[in-house]
Amino acid sequence: MSGMTMATEARPFSEPLDRLKRAGLRPTRQRLALARLLFSRGDRHVSAEQLHAEAKTARVVVSLATVYNTLNQFTRAGLLREVVVKAGRSYFDTNTSDHHHVLAVATGDLMDIPAGTLAVSGLPEVPDGLEVERVDVVVRLRPRA
Amino acid sequence: MSGMTMATEARPFSEPLDRLKRAGLRPTRQRLALARLLFSRGDRHVSAEQLHAEAKTARVVVSLATVYNTLNQFTRAGLLREVVVKAGRSYFDTNTSDHHHVLAVATGDLMDIPAGTLAVSGLPEVPDGLEVERVDVVVRLRPRA
DNA sequence: AGATAGATTAGATCCATTCTAAACTGTTGA
DNA sequence: TCAACAGTTTAGAATGGATCTAATCTATCT
Numbered sequence: 001m002s003g004m005t006m007a008t009e010a011r012p013f014s015e016p017l018d019r020l021k022r023a024g025l026r027p028t029r030q031r032l033a034l035a036r037l038l039f040s041r042g043d044r045h046v047s048a049e050q051l052h053a054e055a056k057t058a059r060v061v062v063s064l065a066t067v068y069n070t071l072n073q074f075t076r077a078g079l080l081r082e083v084v085v086k087a088g089r090s091y092f093d094t095n096t097s098d099h100h101h102v103l104a105v106a107t108g109d110l111m112d113i114p115a116g117t118l119a120v121s122g123l124p125e126v127p128d129g130l131e132v133e134r135v136d137v138v139v140r141l142r143p144r145a
Numbered sequence: 146m147s148g149m150t151m152a153t154e155a156r157p158f159s160e161p162l163d164r165l166k167r168a169g170l171r172p173t174r175q176r177l178a179l180a181r182l183l184f185s186r187g188d189r190h191v192s193a194e195q196l197h198a199e200a201k202t203a204r205v206v207v208s209l210a211t212v213y214n215t216l217n218q219f220t221r222a223g224l225l226r227e228v229v230v231k232a233g234r235s236y237f238d239t240n241t242s243d244h245h246h247v248l249a250v251a252t253g254d255l256m257d258i259p260a261g262t263l264a265v266s267g268l269p270e271v272p273d274g275l276e277v278e279r280v281d282v283v284v285r286l287r288p289r290a
Numbered sequence: 291a292g293a294t295a296g297a298t299t300a301g302a303t304c305c306a307t308t309c310t311a312a313a314c315t316g317t318t319g320a
Numbered sequence: 321t322c323a324a325c326a327g328t329t330t331a332g333a334a335t336g337g338a339t340c341t342a343a344t345c346t347a348t349c350t
Contacts, residue, residue: 005182019229026315026317026327027316028315028327028328028329029315030328030329031328032342047306048306048307049306054308060312062329062330063318063330064309064330064331064332065308065309065329065330065332066304066309066328066329066330066333068307068308069308069328071331080342082232083230084161084230084231084232084345086229086231086279087227087229087233087234087235087236087338088231088232088233088337088338089232089305089306090304090306090307097232102269104194104275105278110268114265117269118266118267118268118269119265119266119267120263120264120282121263121264121266122262122263122264123263123284124258124262124263124284126286127286129286129288129289130249130286130287130288130289131286131287131289131290132284132285133250133285133286133287133288134282134285135282135283135285136281136282136283137281137282138280138281138283139267139268139269139277140277140278140279140280140281141271141272141275141276141277141278141279142275142276142278143274143275143276144274144275144276145278159311162321171296171297171346171347171348172347173296173297173298173347174346175297175298176297192337193337193338194337207297207299208298208299208300209300209338210298210299210300210301210338210340211297212300212338213299213337213338213339214298214339232306232307232348233306233307233337234336235337235338246336273313
């Protein structure tokens with residue numbers, strides 16, 4: 001974990017910076033720190049409040065408003081994907097590739113289903129002037145009766 | 146639209162009453178009126194605010210709190226199904242049979258996809274102690290680029 | 291009809307999210 | 321290098337959907 005230059009795969013500090021630049025977002029202290037929290041450990045599903053708390057723990061000074069702004073900007077830039085599975089709360093998924101979700105309703109646990117394993121067939125015809133943005137599949141699990 | 150007795154299929158006034166009774170809910174004036182609004186014209190997707198406005202238009206005196214209560218009770222009783230497609234707003238679907246949805250993101254229009262036409266294959270294994278409650282598919286449409 | 295559990299209600303409250311407008315900062319170009 | 325400006329951050333206010341409270345009302349049972 002030093003600042004030295006090395007292969008792309010192992011550049012934990014400059015990778016977030018590149019992401020921001022590519023997305024046309026100014027690499028500010030706050031955005032860099034949040035990008036680091038979001039992207040440095042695999043696929044995650046976070047809410048704004050969660051990320052804000054995490055930032056606080058990591059001694060990153062950032063307001064809740066900025067966390068919201070940043071999550072929305074990252075989403076618009078394609079760095080995150082919004083997941084709507086629960087009324088009244090938004091989650092953001094760091095996995096932006098084509099995939100689906102399993103939700104354990106009782107616990108709120110959300111997991112990815114890799115794209116390849118699941119297939120949807122028989123999609124209806126798309127009305128004129130519209131196109132499919134994406135197809136979301138959510139498998140809802142409950143405790144066995 | 147008269148109160149006369151006739152075959153089950155065409156009994157607009159007593160059908161809601163039967164529904165409530167079967168669900169173990171007291172047939173109050175408010176619940177009957179809301180059931181009538183909800184179920185007397187085909188499959189619908191409504192929010193609480195929408196239904197409340199509709200009730201007002203129909204000269205049905207009912208508070209917003211009761212609309213919320215009723216929608217939740219009906220959902221618990223299996224008369225409605227909650228549809229989560231938009232962060233921060235709940236919709237209730239009068240179609241409780243197995244089916245999916247198409248959402249026109251730009252307009253907010255929500256339409257049903259009949260169960261038969263669409264198939265999901267390759268569902269992941271279900272962890273021990275859990276079972277599939279249901280599988281929701283949402284096809285998101287956007288204006289063609 | 292009287293008793294009572296359940297239902298309704300207005301208004302307060304909650305909570306996630308967005309807005310506001312003032313202060314701050316990254317970037318650009320002289 | 322640094323002034324200037326557009327973009328960013330921020331605390332706190334505002335918004336909006338949904339729930340809660342506790343007082344009043346009503347369907348139901350005896």
